[in-house]
Amino acid sequence: MENNPVARRGPRPARTPSGRRLSPTRTALLETLQAQPEPTSLPALVAVTGLHANTVREHLDGLLRSGLVSRRSAPPSGRGRPGWLYQATPHSEDDPRPEYAGLAAALAAVIVRTSTTPAEEARRAGVDWGRRLAHDAGAPEQEGEEAARRTVAGIFDDMGFAPEADRDATELRLTRCPLLEAAHQHPEVVCSVHLGITEGALETYGAATDGVELLPFAEPGACVLRLGARR
Known part of the structure; x- marks a missing residue:
């Protein structure tokens, strides 16, 4: 069973998806990405949802496979391999962002x-x-x-x-x-x-x-x- 996606610290994203059949947690992640004016990192998504990084990564992979989310490499910062930045695709919703x-x-x-x-x-x-x-x-x-x-x-x-x-x-x-x-x-x-x-x-x-x-x-x-x- 998934944790309740509402029980997290901080605000929800600015918009909601248009009726797609997704789990509550996956829907919350998609909403978050749809609301952002720039690509968003995994640590930021972990911070707002309160979920484990592996759980967030699993749902992001599902959204990637569905074509609702895209990703690109983040700029290098320090040692180690750069992480990913995630962004909702235009197919995920009409996009009148503020x-x-x-x-x-x-x-x-x-x-x-x-x-x-x-x-x-x-x-x-x-x-x-x-x-x-x-x-x-x-x-x-x-x-x-x-x-x-x-x-x-x-x-x-x-x-x-x-x-x-x-x-x-x-x-x-x-x-x-x-x-x-x-x-x-x-x-x-x-x-x-x-x-x-x-x-x-x-x-x-x-x-x-x-x-x-x-x-x-x-x-x-x-x-x-x-x-x-x-x-």
């Missing part, structure tokens, strides 16, 4: 390569991005900080994070992730961008940003984004 995901992955790579304070720079870039996203989304339908937080939750929903809000929207469970490989490789940068997006959007709506916090891979099935201090 265009922001590729931009965020590229931004993370540039910041890591060029900055001496990558987390701070990523957060500042996220703040600017959040202001733009808030402007494009428009003002909340109602006044007040709760309405502002719910509008920010809508922004994250549009980006593919499938947020689940608590009663007053002070905390969001981000149940999907369109940036798994980048977040696995550079969590301090990718998560700082998303934290900055939150702050920039809240500021644009006139809401407080005290207590805003992002806890990556905080619980089975989700990252946790706190939109303000609990009252």
Whole structure:
């Protein structure tokens, strides 16, 4: 019997496959790869599923045989044979990936390569991005900080994070992730961008940003984004 694929730390991927008859674990792996803007390594897939590397490799081999996944050699890093990078094929699903995901992955790579304070720079870039996203989304339908937080939750929903809000929207469970490989490789940068997006959007709506916090891979099935201090 397979382990329950939902009982894992961190968010699920950003999209679901279109009705293919696969086991729950194999479906979860395919979803993960479909959600990514770049090829994904075996260690990243192991981290998000919580499964043994051999189990993940077995299911990836099955997806390869089905033509739903392709692979290529990863760039060499240190001793030993290079590993593989996996990617969903165009046959696995129509592919309207969030265009922001590729931009965020590229931004993370540039910041890591060029900055001496990558987390701070990523957060500042996220703040600017959040202001733009808030402007494009428009003002909340109602006044007040709760309405502002719910509008920010809508922004994250549009980006593919499938947020689940608590009663007053002070905390969001981000149940999907369109940036798994980048977040696995550079969590301090990718998560700082998303934290900055939150702050920039809240500021644009006139809401407080005290207590805003992002806890990556905080619980089975989700990252946790706190939109303000609990009252």
